[in-house]
Amino acid sequence: MPATEFTPLTALLGGAMIGLSAVLLMAFQGRIAGISGIVSRLFPPYTDNAFLGRLAFVAGLIAGPFVVMAATGAPIAQTVPTSTPLLIIAGLLVGFGAVWGNGCTSGHGVCGVSRLSVRSLAATITFMGTGVLTVLFARHVIGG
Amino acid sequence: MSILIQLAIGLLFGAGLAISGMAAPAKVTNFLDLAGQFDPSLAFVMGGAVIVAFIGFRLVLVRARPVFAPSFNLPTSRTIDRRLLLGAGLFGIGWGLAGFCPGPALTSIGLGAPGTFIFVPAMLVGMVAARLLAQGGATVAFAAK
Numbered sequence: 001m002p003a004t005e006f007t008p009l010t011a012l013l014g015g016a017m018i019g020l021s022a023v024l025l026m027a028f029q030g031r032i033a034g035i036s037g038i039v040s041r042l043f044p045p046y047t048d049n050a051f052l053g054r055l056a057f058v059a060g061l062i063a064g065p066f067v068v069m070a071a072t073g074a075p076i077a078q079t080v081p082t083s084t085p086l087l088i089i090a091g092l093l094v095g096f097g098a099v100w101g102n103g104c105t106s107g108h109g110v111c112g113v114s115r116l117s118v119r120s121l122a123a124t125i126t127f128m129g130t131g132v133l134t135v136l137f138a139r140h141v142i143g144g
Numbered sequence: 145m146s147i148l149i150q151l152a153i154g155l156l157f158g159a160g161l162a163i164s165g166m167a168a169p170a171k172v173t174n175f176l177d178l179a180g181q182f183d184p185s186l187a188f189v190m191g192g193a194v195i196v197a198f199i200g201f202r203l204v205l206v207r208a209r210p211v212f213a214p215s216f217n218l219p220t221s222r223t224i225d226r227r228l229l230l231g232a233g234l235f236g237i238g239w240g241l242a243g244f245c246p247g248p249a250l251t252s253i254g255l256g257a258p259g260t261f262i263f264v265p266a267m268l269v270g271m272v273a274a275r276l277l278a279q280g281g282a283t284v285a286f287a288a289k
Contacts (some may be wrong), residue, residue, distance in 0.1 A: 027200075090238040124232075135180075
């Protein structure tokens, strides 16, 4: 796996934009900006009438990088894994786990932690922990 | 109007993810790689987001109600149960394997990397499966009463 450059300033700026987005969703819609919650509720069963709003949010999420590329004139660097079985297993685990645990990096990690929710703090410590162990195992035990 | 506002808020979230570098799975897995190619950027993304949200939520939640909804819809549970920890644990394993979580994976769709088109459908299947299983469990509990 190649090294990546430590980018503290753009990380802080991008993070602040994510935080502001979460604050605005609370101010306008009164809802937590949890991506797994918003996306999973695009599928039935529907328990409220907020479908179009969720769809608009996801459309904005997908359009976001294009606005950045238009503004900066530079492409967005990406290195996505290429192993199909790995991507399928990882996708299933991420989707299932996020909904089963009622949140992901945004809902628990950003919104919950900033609300000082003990549940979200426990979830964040747990997924950070299993994430670190998974990379440790995959790169240094198997891949070593 | 509410729909347009939500489009703009989603756009801000997606642009933030793109600027932060988190649309690149390698930066995420390198953050988790404490023993190897450690890249602390993700901690700065989380830090920036949490600082803004910590202050912003306090300013917003003293208001009587949101602009477009009758009340604030906040999670009230404080119980740390097995379901929460199991879900978060499985999520972290998938996150560590591919370096994608739901937000960055969706934000990456338009960037066109082939792996994204495998990861995102699998993630949606996992999400729907968890909702169906949760609902099935609720039905069983109801039937048992």
